[in-house]
Amino acid sequence: MRGDRASQLVPQARLAGPIPWVIAIMVALTVIAAAGGLALNNLAQTAQSELSGGATVQIVEALPLERSRQAQASLALLLQHPAVVSAARVPDEELEQLLEPWLGVGADREAVPIPALIDVRLRSDATETQLDSLRTLLAEQAPAARIDAQSAWLRPVFSAISSLQWLALALVVLLGLTSAAAVWLAARSALGTNRNTIEVVHLLGGTDSQIARIFQRSVGFDAALGGAAGLALGLIAVFVIGRQFAGLGSGMVAGGGLSWIDWVLLALVPAFGVIIAVLTARVTVMGALRRML
Amino acid sequence: MSPRTGETIAFDNVGLRYGTDREVLSDVSFTLYPGSFYFLTGASGAGKTSLLRLLYLAQRPSRGGISMFGTDVITLPRSRLPAFRRRLGVVFQDFRLVPHLSAFDNIALPLRVAGMREADLAGPVSDMLEWVGLTSRAHARPATLSGGEQQRVAIARAVIGRPDLLVADEPTGNVDPEMALKLLRLFEALNRLGTTVVVATHDVHLLRKVPDSLIMRLDKGRLSDPTGALRYPPRRQMSDIDADAPLPRDGGEF
Numbered sequence: 332m333r334g335d336r337a338s339q340l341v342p343q344a345r346l347a348g349p350i351p352w353v354i355a356i357m358v359a360l361t362v363i364a365a366a367g368g369l370a371l372n373n374l375a376q377t378a379q380s381e382l383s384g385g386a387t388v389q390i391v392e393a394l395p396l397e398r399s400r401q402a403q404a405s406l407a408l409l410l411q412h413p414a415v416v417s418a419a420r421v422p423d424e425e426l427e428q429l430l431e432p433w434l435g436v437g438a439d440r441e442a443v444p445i446p447a448l449i450d451v452r453l454r455s456d457a458t459e460t461q462l463d464s465l466r467t468l469l470a471e472q473a474p475a476a477r478i479d480a481q482s483a484w485l486r487p488v489f490s491a492i493s494s495l496q497w498l499a500l501a502l503v504v505l506l507g508l509t510s511a512a513a514v515w516l517a518a519r520s521a522l523g524t525n526r527n528t529i530e531v532v533h534l535l536g537g538t539d540s541q542i543a544r545i546f547q548r549s550v551g552f553d554a555a556l557g558g559a560a561g562l563a564l565g566l567i568a569v570f571v572i573g574r575q576f577a578g579l580g581s582g583m584v585a586g587g588g589l590s591w592i593d594w595v596l597l598a599l600v601p602a603f604g605v606i607i608a609v610l611t612a613r614v615t616v617m618g619a620l621r622r623m624l
Numbered sequence: 625m626s627p628r629t630g631e632t633i634a635f636d637n638v639g640l641r642y643g644t645d646r647e648v649l650s651d652v653s654f655t656l657y658p659g660s661f662y663f664l665t666g667a668s669g670a671g672k673t674s675l676l677r678l679l680y681l682a683q684r685p686s687r688g689g690i691s692m693f694g695t696d697v698i699t700l701p702r703s704r705l706p707a708f709r710r711r712l713g714v715v716f717q718d719f720r721l722v723p724h725l726s727a728f729d730n731i732a733l734p735l736r737v738a739g740m741r742e743a744d745l746a747g748p749v750s751d752m753l754e755w756v757g758l759t760s761r762a763h764a765r766p767a768t769l770s771g772g773e774q775q776r777v778a779i780a781r782a783v784i785g786r787p788d789l790l791v792a793d794e795p796t797g798n799v800d801p802e803m804a805l806k807l808l809r810l811f812e813a814l815n816r817l818g819t820t821v822v823v824a825t826h827d828v829h830l831l832r833k834v835p836d837s838l839i840m841r842l843d844k845g846r847l848s849d850p851t852g853a854l855r856y857p858p859r860r861q862m863s864d865i866d867a868d869a870p871l872p873r874d875g876g877e878f
Contacts, residue, residue, distance in 0.1 A: 527720060528722050531722060531733070532733070532737060533709075534680060534681075534682060534709060534714060535709065535710070535714075535733060535734045535737045535781075536706045536707070536709035536710030536712075536734070536737050536738065537706065537737045538703075538706045539703075541737065621702075624681065624682060624683060624684055624702065624705065
């Protein structure tokens with residue numbers, strides 16, 4: 332008993348039944364959750380790679396002339412250091428713009444001394460050893476210098492991103508379990524509805540695998556139908572949300588785009604849905620059949 | 625119970641109870657030999673359907689032994705039972721046709737279960753439809769068939785695989801006497817080809833229509849066998865049986 336003839340033993344509800352719709356919704360939500368998780372992963376990796384070799388030197392000195400002298404001296408020393416790829420002083424105008432929301436336009440520089448900032452790029456990650464080496468280098472010429480790794484400032488952000496990634500993964504797992512539970516309920520319902528047919532096939536010598544295959548084909552087809560619809564819905568949602576984030580133009584958010592591998596992974600979600608549905612149907616039907624002689 | 629060869633089926637002190645209720649079958653022992661024709665009689669509630677369920681392997685007994693085609697089926701792993709069921713033909717009292725399949729597909733079901741290719745199905749199924757006089761109703765679904773037509777589809781489905789044992793539960797219960805006789809002739813035709821036939825019936829007039837038949841009578845779950853003919857039946861000459869012969873066309877005129 333194989334092929335279409337086998338599947339005809341169970342009346343095919345197709346779109347009139349709940350399975351395609353349940354799977355469509357689950358796949359759409361899974362695609363959105365998985366896309367969120369992948370985008371966050373990309374964002375974290377991009378930010379990490381940009382910041383891992385970065386360090387910031389602050390010259391915290393109230394006297395402008397002395398501050399400027401120490402900044403110049405520090406810059407010269409840093410550029411000669413073999414571990415430093417580049418170093419550049421952040422222009423005062425840029426600093427004023429950054430602080431404008433707090434200090435207002437045209438703030439008196441003398442009244443509120445702003446530290447001089449030097450953006451440093453290192454050849455490797457900004458480890459504590461590297462930073463200590465720079466501190467020693469600047470200690471004599473620029474005693475007011477404070478050196479920090481840029482990644483340290485964003486550690487709470489990375490921690491939050493990591494939490495969101497775990498949340499996305501948990502959502503994907505939960506949605507998969509919910510899909511399996513929905514298919515289990517639908518398969519049990521179909522078993523009850525077709526109990527007479529199953530018993531007849533069983534008593535005619537049908538094996539458990541033969542009977543299970545009838546349901547697997549039916550559920551598999553429904554899941555493929557729902558999965559395709561769910562994938563289309565999910566991808567449209569991800570595309571629209573992606574366009575909106577891209578429009579923000581923020582440097583950090585720009586790193587959260589999806590690569591082609593990510594799109595392939597998202598396209599595989601319905602395939603996983605079909606596999607989960609077919610396996611669930613098989614386990615459910617085989618369990619019910621084992622209660623018969 | 626040690627399996628015996630040469631018999632279709634043998635019951636040895638079989639008892640059956642459902643749950644903790646009293647036994648519906650007690651100390652049932654008999655042997656069915658190939659090519660024999662049996663009527664199973666008894667009042668309602670005597671245990672006929674329970675005995676038939678044991679015969680077509682829908683149920684295991686609570687005690688005792690059953691061997692089928694020389695194999696002890698009580699201790700047989702569940703996974704090996706389908707092969708034995710494929711050697712049986714069952715006519716259920718309520719027909720149990722698959723409602724959304726045509727008469728053709730219902731009759732073809734045992735062959736499909738047995739793995740026959742679609743290309744090889746059409747011939748045997750068409751022959752069977754012709755044999756039971758339903759060629760013109762091949763594509764009709766059970767709901768559109770009369771009771772007699774449904775019964776003939778059920779019988780055709782039971783015999784298409786040329787079973788070694790045919791079990792029929794009240795197969796003439798829903799038809800008029802004339803139709804009942806025609807159905808009986810179908811069973812006799814099959815029996816002449818070597819199939820052991822067991823027909824459960826209330827109709828005592830039917831018993832006289834098959835002169836060589838043996839009678840199994842159940843009374844409150846116990847099988848009466850006053851002559852010992854059930855336990856030690858006369859063996860039919862196997863040389864009289866041509867199991868490969870086609871079903872005769874005169875099996876019935878419907």
